[in-house]
Amino acid sequence: MSNEKVFIFDTTLRDGEQVPGCQLNTEEKVEIALDLENLGVDIIEAGFPISSPGDFNSVSEISKAVKKPIICALSRAIISDIDMVNLALKDAKRKRIHTGIGSSDIHIKHKFNSTRDKILEQAIAAVRYSKRYFDDVEFYPEDAGRADQDFLCKMVEEVIKAGATVINIADTTGYNLPEMYGKKIKYLVNNVPNIDKAILSVHCHNDLGLATANSIAGLQNGARQVEATINGIGERAGNTSLEEVVMALKAHPHLNLETGINSKKIVPISKKVSRMMNMPIQRNKAIVGANAFAHSSGIHQDGFLKNRENYEIINPEDVGLKTSSIDLTARSGRAALKHRLKLLGFSFSNVELETIYIKFIELADKKKLLHDEDLYDLMKKYN
Numbered sequence: 001m002s003n004e005k006v007f008i009f010d011t012t013l014r015d016g017e018q019v020p021g022c023q024l025n026t027e028e029k030v031e032i033a034l035d036l037e038n039l040g041v042d043i044i045e046a047g048f049p050i051s052s053p054g055d056f057n058s059v060s061e062i063s064k065a066v067k068k069p070i071i072c073a074l075s076r077a078i079i080s081d082i083d084m085v086n087l088a089l090k091d092a093k094r095k096r097i098h099t100g101i102g103s104s105d106i107h108i109k110h111k112f113n114s115t116r117d118k119i120l121e122q123a124i125a126a127v128r129y130s131k132r133y134f135d136d137v138e139f140y141p142e143d144a145g146r147a148d149q150d151f152l153c154k155m156v157e158e159v160i161k162a163g164a165t166v167i168n169i170a171d172t173t174g175y176n177l178p179e180m181y182g183k184k185i186k187y188l189v190n191n192v193p194n195i196d197k198a199i200l201s202v203h204c205h206n207d208l209g210l211a212t213a214n215s216i217a218g219l220q221n222g223a224r225q226v227e228a229t230i231n232g233i234g235e236r237a238g239n240t241s242l243e244e245v246v247m248a249l250k251a252h253p254h255l256n257l258e259t260g261i262n263s264k265k266i267v268p269i270s271k272k273v274s275r276m277m278n279m280p281i282q283r284n285k286a287i288v289g290a291n292a293f294a295h296s297s298g299i300h301q302d303g304f305l306k307n308r309e310n311y312e313i314i315n316p317e318d319v320g321l322k323t324s325s326i327d328l329t330a331r332s333g334r335a336a337l338k339h340r341l342k343l344l345g346f347s348f349s350n351v352e353l354e355t356i357y358i359k360f361i362e363l364a365d366k367k368k369l370l371h372d373e374d375l376y377d378l379m380k381k382y383n
Helices: 026-039 053-065 079-088 105-110 116-130 149-162 178-191 211-220 242-251 263-276 298-306 334-343 350-367 372-382
Strands: 007-010 043-047 070-076 095-102 137-142 166-171 199-204 225-228
Touching (some): 007 199, 007 242, 026 053, 026 263, 053 079, 079 116, 095 166, 116 137, 116 149, 166 178, 166 211, 166 225, 178 211, 225 242, 334 350
Parallel strands (some): 007 043, 043 070, 070 095
16 A cells, blocks of 8 residues: 655744744744755745734745745735735745634634624635635634534535635644544544545644644544644644654554655754754653653663664654764663773773772762763773
């Protein structure tokens, strides 16, 4: 069975940039957009043009600079927003508008003070108006994660009739569990008559730490586009992490799903986004955290040194790292210490190793993490 294509929609420069204190200027956005193109993403959501002159300019400049990916810009289901997106994307080689409106009763009542019928009319009108400018129209029923299933089906059906080519099922508040979200996607596939006329997209937030799991569940049930950010940055607890979805699909080939991402470029762009957006990466972050390929406990280090696959399901080289690391701490065993000392050029007998190890543990208890300089000092008396 041949693999099916999963389109990667990167929203680092739109949803990701909404994090307080992480704003970028136009030049910085263009630089990251070019790196995203080099990474192999299919769609770059460049911004929300009507939100500010700076955002409009950034979308416009990214449209001029990027050649291969589709450049997308966000709008509400409002004519002035749609007109602004059209102006901002006028120089894009390939372009898409991303427009939408709330779909849950919570949003309909408490955000829009409206009714289902009026919201549905506005959604249809926005898509029809967008088709004046764009062949490629993505529609988002905001807060679809909490929307009534049958009303959501009706909305999706009607906006596809109006011309939507992609439907973004947004779990805006990160409320869903993977089983719930997967069933929601499957329900749409089975109950929207014209669903084959559009691509289903997953856009999950991480409020409960389930964004990646929900995105994978959506793909398993028929979605073929994932909306994600580098390092999982985004409002509140963040968005689906691009690198986690890409590597999860790579680690599970039985899913028969693949992306066009050059995974060896993941770590470099991860570090750049972290630095430029002043958003440190937690050390235990999957795939790109400093500890993702580090081993410190003696049992793990011994198993890893015998065979990497004992404790690693991903080759670090596949994400752009040179190698895994053996971190020497008070939890480390003799095998790890011996391995590191040999790499540093030291030779010793097994009897000497026992003495060295005792001294090593004493030092590790004091310093917590030992570096090569500490080992050189430790070994002075044995050479």
